[in-house]
Amino acid sequence: MMINILFFARLREVVGQGSIQYQPSLVKPLTVKLVLEEMKFQFIRLQDEKNIKAALNQELLSDWNTPVQDGDEIAFFPPITGG
Amino acid sequence: MTVIVQESDFLLQQVIEELRKNPNTGAVVSFIGYVRNFTNTSKAAEVDNESFMEIEHYPGMTEKSLMAIENQTRQKWKVSDIRIIHRYGKLEINDQIVLVAVSSEHRTEAFRACEYIIDYLKTDAPFWKKEFDGKVSHWVNLNLSDIDKKHKW
Numbered sequence: 001m002m003i004n005i006l007f008f009a010r011l012r013e014v015v016g017q018g019s020i021q022y023q024p025s026l027v028k029p030l031t032v033k034l035v036l037e038e039m040k041f042q043f044i045r046l047q048d049e050k051n052i053k054a055a056l057n058q059e060l061l062s063d064w065n066t067p068v069q070d071g072d073e074i075a076f077f078p079p080i081t082g083g
Numbered sequence: 084m085t086v087i088v089q090e091s092d093f094l095l096q097q098v099i100e101e102l103r104k105n106p107n108t109g110a111v112v113s114f115i116g117y118v119r120n121f122t123n124t125s126k127a128a129e130v131d132n133e134s135f136m137e138i139e140h141y142p143g144m145t146e147k148s149l150m151a152i153e154n155q156t157r158q159k160w161k162v163s164d165i166r167i168i169h170r171y172g173k174l175e176i177n178d179q180i181v182l183v184a185v186s187s188e189h190r191t192e193a194f195r196a197c198e199y200i201i202d203y204l205k206t207d208a209p210f211w212k213k214e215f216d217g218k219v220s221h222w223v224n225l226n227l228s229d230i231d232k233k234h235k236w
C-alpha cells in the first residue's frame with residue numbers, strides 16, 4: 001500500500017518538502033487521522049501546528065475518520081486564505 | 084474556460100466583452116480582489132519592491148474546487164455565464180488577485196451569484212497567501228469573518 005502525501009504553505013515549510021510517498025506500517029483500517037498522527041511522529045515540528053486541514057483525493061475532508069485506500073492522495077495544509 | 088488559475092494578470096474589460104456576447108445577457112456583475120497594502124507605510128511611493136505577496140495553490144484541486152463552486156452557484160440562481168480567474172505566484176501591492184464575473188438576464192441573480200462565489204472561494208479554494216515586507220515574512224492568517232460570510236448563504 002502506497003499513499004501520496006502533500007504539504008502546502010506553512011506546513012510545507014515546516015516539513016521541509018512538498019510531497020512524500022508513504023508506505024503505512026499501521027494495522028488496518030487506516031484513516032486520514034491516523035496518517036496525520038504518523039506524519040506528526042515523522043516530522044516532530046508538525047506537532048506545534050494548530051488547525052491543520054486536509055483534503056483526500058483533492059476534496060476537502062469533512063470527516064477525519066474517512067478510510068484511506070491504496071493510491072490515495074492526501075494533502076495537509078493550514079486554513080485557506082485565498083481570494 | 085469558465086475557471087482559470089494563472090500566474091499572469093487579467094483584463095476585466097476582456098472578460099465582460101466575452102460575457103456580453105451571449106444574447107441572454109441583461110446584466111454583468113463583477114468583483115475584483117486586490118493585494119492590500121499590508122506594510123506600515125501608507126504612501127504608495129514608499130512601498131518598495133521588497134514588499135510583495137506570494138500566493139501558493141494546490142494544482143488540480145484548485146480547479147476542481149472552483150468548478151464545484153460554479154456548479155453550486157448554477158443550482159441556486161439562473162445565471163448565463165460565469166468566469167472565475169485567480170492568480171498565483173508573486174504579486175505586488177495593488178495587483179489584481181481574483182476576478183469573479185457573472186452574467187444573467189436580470190441583475191438580482193448576477194449580484195447574488197457573484198457574492199456567493201467569492202464567499203465560497205475564500206474558504207473552499209486551496210490558495211494560501213504569504214506576505215513579504217523587507218526581511219520579514221508571514222503566512223496570512225485565517226479570517227474568521229470569511230467563514231461567517233459563507234455560512235450566511
